[in-house]
Amino acid sequence: MLKIALRVLPLILGICGTLAQGYIPSALVRCSVDDKNCFKTQAEQYVKYYKNGIPEHGIPGVEPLELGALNFRLGNSNSPLQMELEATNVAVANFGNGLIVDSLQINASATDLTTPFNVIWKISFPELDINADYTLKGKFLILPMNSKGKLKAKLTKVVVTATCFNQPEKRKDGNTYLKIVKIGATESIGSIKINFTNLFKDAELNEATVKVFNDEFSTFEGEIKPKLMNAITRKMKSVLQKLFDVMPYEGLFLNKKVK
Numbered sequence: 001m002l003k004i005a006l007r008v009l010p011l012i013l014g015i016c017g018t019l020a021q022g023y024i025p026s027a028l029v030r031c032s033v034d035d036k037n038c039f040k041t042q043a044e045q046y047v048k049y050y051k052n053g054i055p056e057h058g059i060p061g062v063e064p065l066e067l068g069a070l071n072f073r074l075g076n077s078n079s080p081l082q083m084e085l086e087a088t089n090v091a092v093a094n095f096g097n098g099l100i101v102d103s104l105q106i107n108a109s110a111t112d113l114t115t116p117f118n119v120i121w122k123i124s125f126p127e128l129d130i131n132a133d134y135t136l137k138g139k140f141l142i143l144p145m146n147s148k149g150k151l152k153a154k155l156t157k158v159v160v161t162a163t164c165f166n167q168p169e170k171r172k173d174g175n176t177y178l179k180i181v182k183i184g185a186t187e188s189i190g191s192i193k194i195n196f197t198n199l200f201k202d203a204e205l206n207e208a209t210v211k212v213f214n215d216e217f218s219t220f221e222g223e224i225k226p227k228l229m230n231a232i233t234r235k236m237k238s239v240l241q242k243l244f245d246v247m248p249y250e251g252l253f254l255n256k257k258v259k
């Protein structure tokens with residue numbers, strides 16, 4: 001019900017002519033660019049409002065966050081498990097629903113909206129649940145593996161600091177928009193548990209292999225974490241850019257005019 005209301009709300013606001021600049025309904029909080037205490041509230045409202053995307057503009061939602069395909073080469077000749085793993089249809093559930101904005105810093109100039117600026121997001125997720133299809137080739141001890149199935153990963157206490165560098169850009173329609181030049185992120189993850197179906201036909205062997213995979217996780221971590229984080233950051237950059245492309249910078253904050 002709420003979801004439908006949220007979809008319909010922009011239409012109503014638009015028809016009534018109370019839509020602020022671009023796609024920002026006037027019901028959402030907008031902050032003065034120098035009101036540092038306001039940013040967190042604004043960010044929280046935006047996440048809640050836009051987590052399902054804006055389908056008519058091809059802006060994807062972030063619940064779940066869809067990452068496409070990821071490839072990993074795991075283990076070496078010394079590890080009991082070695083595998084080349086391809087995960088497809090990777091989807092991170094509880095990304096939009098679970099996202100908590102811990103703090104948000106913006107150093108945009110209050111007088112000149114042509115200067116580039118940084119947004120530093122501190123966000124956290126109590127739990128993220130990754131679901132994917134997988135195919136893999138490899139071996140467990142001396143047993144060859146050639147499997148296809150589903151994989152699930154549960155991550156707890158994920159804390160991310162993301163720095164987003166934005167460059168204002170005047171476009172043909174006369175408005176200024178934000179171009180995201182780059183996003184850098186660091187993260188800490190409390191725990192990761194991974195499970196696979198169908199590694200082996202035999203259920204007990206499957207379970208034993210999953211257990212070894214988790215016990216040995218520290219040897220795979222260096223391959224898995226950065227690739228996963230890069231994929232999440234790339235996707236967020238693309239989603240945010242698409243949003244910024246329909247929201248002129250003039251409209252993002254309360255009291256600003258771009259000269």
Ligand SMILES: *[C@@H]1O[C@H](CO)[C@@H](O)[C@H](O)[C@H]1NC(C)=O
Pocket residue numbers: 107108109115116117118
């Ligand atoms: C914000 O910080 C970045 C990086 O330190 C800098 O390049 C940019 O010019 C700053 N913007 C303003 C408006 O102070």
Ligand SMILES: *[C@@H]1O[C@H](CO)[C@@H](O)[C@H](O)[C@H]1NC(C)=O
Pocket residue numbers: 194195196210211
């Ligand atoms: C993996 O998933 C299966 C099937 O859902 C379950 O029976 C098993 O206990 C799980 N294993 C681990 C290590 O979580």
